[in-house]
Amino acid sequence: MENSSRERITLHLDMDSFFSSVEVRERPELRGLPVVVGSDPKGGSGRGVVSTCSYEAREFGIHSGMPISKAYRLCSDATYLKVNMKLYKDASENIMDTIRIFADRFQQVSVDEAYIDIGDSISDYESAILLAEKIKSEVKRLQRLTCSIGVAPNKVIAKIASDFNKPDRLTVVRPEDVQNFLFPLHVSKIPGIGKKTQPILQEMGIEKVGQLASCDVQLLIARFGKFGLVMHQLANGIDTREVKERDVVKSISTEDTFDEDIYDPLEIERSFSELSEKVHVSLIKKHFRFRTVTIKVRFEDFRTYTRAKTLNAATTDKDAIRKTAISLMEEFLGKGRFRLLGVGVTKLEKLDERQTFLSDFL
Template identity: 40%
Template structure:
């Protein structure tokens, strides 16, 4: 029976690395991605981490720790765009992929040695593919089971590869801090320390019955993990059901003209994502979150599917125009769904999508320029004057 190999791919400081990729002036500098007026740090470059800055830290605290750090507002649409490219590379190595966040995924590479060579060669080929496609680095962990693959990917960051072979599992776990096991948080570590458990090896000094008495079903899972046992497999997700982009604004906005500019930025992101994946949708949805955090959505279903940036924007604008803004808006987004059979059949048969041919040619030209020269190479007039586009 072939050896089972699970790989965990984790992008290195993803959000901050994207900002350094797109802006060469940020390379080598401590970069913190987060809100200027509110919120927390969502990502920190490795240069910023040397000062103790980490994700989920309040921005004010991060500034005190790293006064020379560069604070950059996040651009989730851009991160999703590059994430999509990363996942395309990963899917090229195996169809069994579980994306767990925008910057990480598990992939079952069992048996791929026949195509790519040893498991080390598979990991190196995947890393090379990601870097060539995006200009970014990732770290890879490979192990016989899922939870160990995730631990391994964090062993040699950034840009590292760690492989835990079956015969190495027990030795690796013996001295591993117990907090490294996924799901063992700070409170659990305090409790375990009272029982004399600080490493995974300490877990096995107690019986299986002890852990069941103390922790119930979770205790049995915990005991299994200490032995390197993890029956969970890769949960491969199906085809996407929607595509969307949204922006949390640094300042609340009441002016619909200003909001319309953000809608165009988002429509461009969504349209480009659809065209990259050969998808067309019929239902356009506008999302608004007010300053009091109340959220609303408004949708309209088109008679024929579309992937046109202008069509998505115009429907989003109609929905916005019809909305009587209760108060200032702190978040705005647009998305498209309902990819069903109508869209796929029209695409397959080359049928009319309802979009103006001129619009399709314009979208194709803009996509080609941006794919070659970068997302900032070209801007539509409707977004002129808008700073810090996401």
């Protein structure tokens, strides 16, 4: 029987504890030890957060997004490493090159995740399992890293499956097993249902995916709008999104969380100059020009604001980033101390070959 679009087989690959695993690969002496990647804990007074950590560190209760100071209190003997994004991006490129060749359609969604559509060439799950095992084997052989893969009828189920039994596992959900797999799970396992949505669902008596799936969809729409319908469909294992390559960069940005809150206008200007320089380097490397400059401001009490300004014409001018960012910052000066500042550019346009060549000299 011909394989229809609803019967496609989709794989979701998720690298295991990616940042820390790459660090351990480069430093074999750290294997088997708790490793935390983030910022300097400064003996428990550091102000950053955990980017990721090894599974050994997770045994102490450490997890991504946790304040680095709390992680240090949980395990002061862990090895704490600063984020080395260039190292991780280089590793990611090699990994994606390794797995891309197995796909009929391929979609990288983050530095350590990708969807693989094999529906054109494979229509049975036995063959799909063999292919997934081959991919895992090749990633381990060529990149010396482990990954977990979910095999399922669509993207959302494959993503949930890849995270179901980490690390270094393969989880298969056949069409006839979708409800038995999804319904017992907590609603937080559905992508998009986060800390704001969960309490509202709990108030409605909904904690499990099965409860969400059987809930009156009109009640969900009344409470959540269009997202209510989306949640209901995902809870029932319905996801019609296709796997497709993403080649559009929508924004380039960077930010800095200060060890000590800053107030002095000269320090603020110096910070924006450094942030603008980083954004400009990335902009030129990726061969884009921009029209809109954005800033992000976080006060010491965690109040957070963004502002943006669109220029008359697209440009690659580094000074335009800096000057616009400083101008946007003026309304916040004198209103408190700042914990974080960020700069970004949006409304990007790809440079043509001649512009790309000239931009290398800017």
